Amino acid sequence: MEVLQPTSWGEALAAKEEHPGAVPLAGGTDLLVELNFDRRRPETIIDLTRVAELNEWSHVNGGVRLGAGVDYTRVIAELASELPGLAIASRTVGSPQIRNRGTVGGNLGTSSPAGDALPPLVASGARIELAATSGTRVVPVEEFCIAPKRNVLAPDELIAAIHMPVATGPQQFSKIGTRNAMVIAVASFALTLDPPARSVGTGIGSAGPVPLRATEAERFLEGVLDEEGLWDSRGQLSEGAVARFGQLASEASRPIDDVRGSAAYRRHSLGVMAGRTLAWAWDEYRGTL
Amino acid sequence: MRRISLTVNGVKHDAMVEPRQLLVYFLREQLALTGTNVGCDTSTCGACTILVNGKSAKSCTLLAVQADGAEVTTIEGLASNGEMHPLQKAFHESHGLQCGYCTPGMIMASVDLIANNDAMSDEDIRMGLEGNLCRCTGYQNIVKSVQQAAGEMRSPAST
Numbered sequence: 001m002e003v004l005q006p007t008s009w010g011e012a013l014a015a016k017e018e019h020p021g022a023v024p025l026a027g028g029t030d031l032l033v034e035l036n037f038d039r040r041r042p043e044t045i046i047d048l049t050r051v052a053e054l055n056e057w058s059h060v061n062g063g064v065r066l067g068a069g070v071d072y073t074r075v076i077a078e079l080a081s082e083l084p085g086l087a088i089a090s091r092t093v094g095s096p097q098i099r100n101r102g103t104v105g106g107n108l109g110t111s112s113p114a115g116d117a118l119p120p121l122v123a124s125g126a127r128i129e130l131a132a133t134s135g136t137r138v139v140p141v142e143e144f145c146i147a148p149k150r151n152v153l154a155p156d157e158l159i160a161a162i163h164m165p166v167a168t169g170p171q172q173f174s175k176i177g178t179r180n181a182m183v184i185a186v187a188s189f190a191l192t193l194d195p196p197a198r199s200v201g202t203g204i205g206s207a208g209p210v211p212l213r214a215t216e217a218e219r220f221l222e223g224v225l226d227e228e229g230l231w232d233s234r235g236q237l238s239e240g241a242v243a244r245f246g247q248l249a250s251e252a253s254r255p256i257d258d259v260r261g262s263a264a265y266r267r268h269s270l271g272v273m274a275g276r277t278l279a280w281a282w283d284e285y286r287g288t289l
Numbered sequence: 290m291r292r293i294s295l296t297v298n299g300v301k302h303d304a305m306v307e308p309r310q311l312l313v314y315f316l317r318e319q320l321a322l323t324g325t326n327v328g329c330d331t332s333t334c335g336a337c338t339i340l341v342n343g344k345s346a347k348s349c350t351l352l353a354v355q356a357d358g359a360e361v362t363t364i365e366g367l368a369s370n371g372e373m374h375p376l377q378k379a380f381h382e383s384h385g386l387q388c389g390y391c392t393p394g395m396i397m398a399s400v401d402l403i404a405n406n407d408a409m410s411d412e413d414i415r416m417g418l419e420g421n422l423c424r425c426t427g428y429q430n431i432v433k434s435v436q437q438a439a440g441e442m443r444s445p446a447s448t
Contacts, residue, residue, distance in 0.1 A: 032350035095420020181419030
């Protein structure tokens with residue numbers, strides 16, 4: 001096994017072009033465990049942790065351009081007000097040691113439907129910037145993952161950055177696992193409220209082949225908020241509406257039975273988490289938190 | 290083989306390593322710093338926690354070549370002039386260990402935790418050490434030890 005350690009983005013892209021089979025390495029949360037268990041034996045690894053350009057975030061077109069190599073500890077410390085949903089999810093990743101090294105770009109690269117950072121990206125309509133020596137393209141996060149651990153990256157491409165709109169309202173995230181730390185989610189749910197646009201965004205994790213949106217739940221809640229004038233009145237949401245939202249979110253999932261949990265449990269827990277995150281987010285919007 | 294150059298506990302080392310070598314095995318087998326334990330190989334247990342450039346990391350999921358140029362601190366680097374570090378002293382005095390296997394990792398994670406947080410509740414400490422497993426103590430005395438050390442480290446005049 002060979003480990004290439006480019007120190008600039010140009011060098012990294014050139015290395016990927018020259019070694020299309022090479023596996024990119026960021027925090028190592030997933031890849032190093034696979035190497036330790038001998039589940040994977042790549043001939044070449046490209047260690048991206050020395051590429052300074054990947055470790056930066058900036059404001060671009062009124063949104064945030066998050067370099068693929070920014071670690072979770074920094075997302076929590078530096079972006080909690082602009083990307084609150086992603087920051088909440090980041091706090092649940094692994095443990096401090098893992099958050100010190102793990103990155104949102106790495107989570108995307110692994111493309112596990114259970115990746116903690118992915119539901120908030122889906123809920124907020126993130127766009128993923130992919131680059132190769134030949135140029136750059138941007139794809140919506142929902143089109144990025146195509147199957148468990150598979151994505152649209154071409155062999156010569158690397159993930160450059162994640163583009164996200166700055167939050168205009170409350171965002172929430174919830175996940176269920178067997179231990180508070182260091183677990184892969186059994187199921188997770190992210191919610192984004194966008195009051196100026198009168199829109200609701202959702203993201204479902206670990207309950208389908210890829211992170212999913214609960215589109216019907218979004219449309220239902222938008223309908224209730226509009227019809228009852230709740231965006232303006234900031235009035236109370238009925239229990240029935242919260243329950244229906246949970247039910248629709250649950251129905252949007254496509255879970256399987258596996259070692260971490262049954263499909264039935266995942267469906268049930270998603271309904272509970274969707275209702276809970278909505279209650280938290282709506283309380284925050286009403287100013288009662 | 291790859292040549293790497295790194296500083297471990299203040300001492301500069303130049304070494305040849307296989308690219309595949311994990312940092313924890315480099316520390317244990319090439320530098321004979323066996324204080325850092327390997328518990329799980331999957332980053333689940335935290336026994337192998339060290340500091341890389343001042344930040345806690347699990348050395349079982351880091352390649353030695355990734356530490357090229359880095360400042361690494363292991364449990365062996367905490368004591369100075371024969372004096373135990375306040376965390377080592379506190380774990381001893383407050384019975385923060387029983388079998389001791391998790392202790393180096395617990396202490397290294399606590400160094401980062403105390404450095405990055407002001408006054409901590411017991412709950413904060415439990416959250417901060419969420420990536421480290423102990424199968425003996427039930428954690429009560431670990432939390433007590435970290436509280437004791439944090440108090441001592443923040444008011445050095447009183448010690």
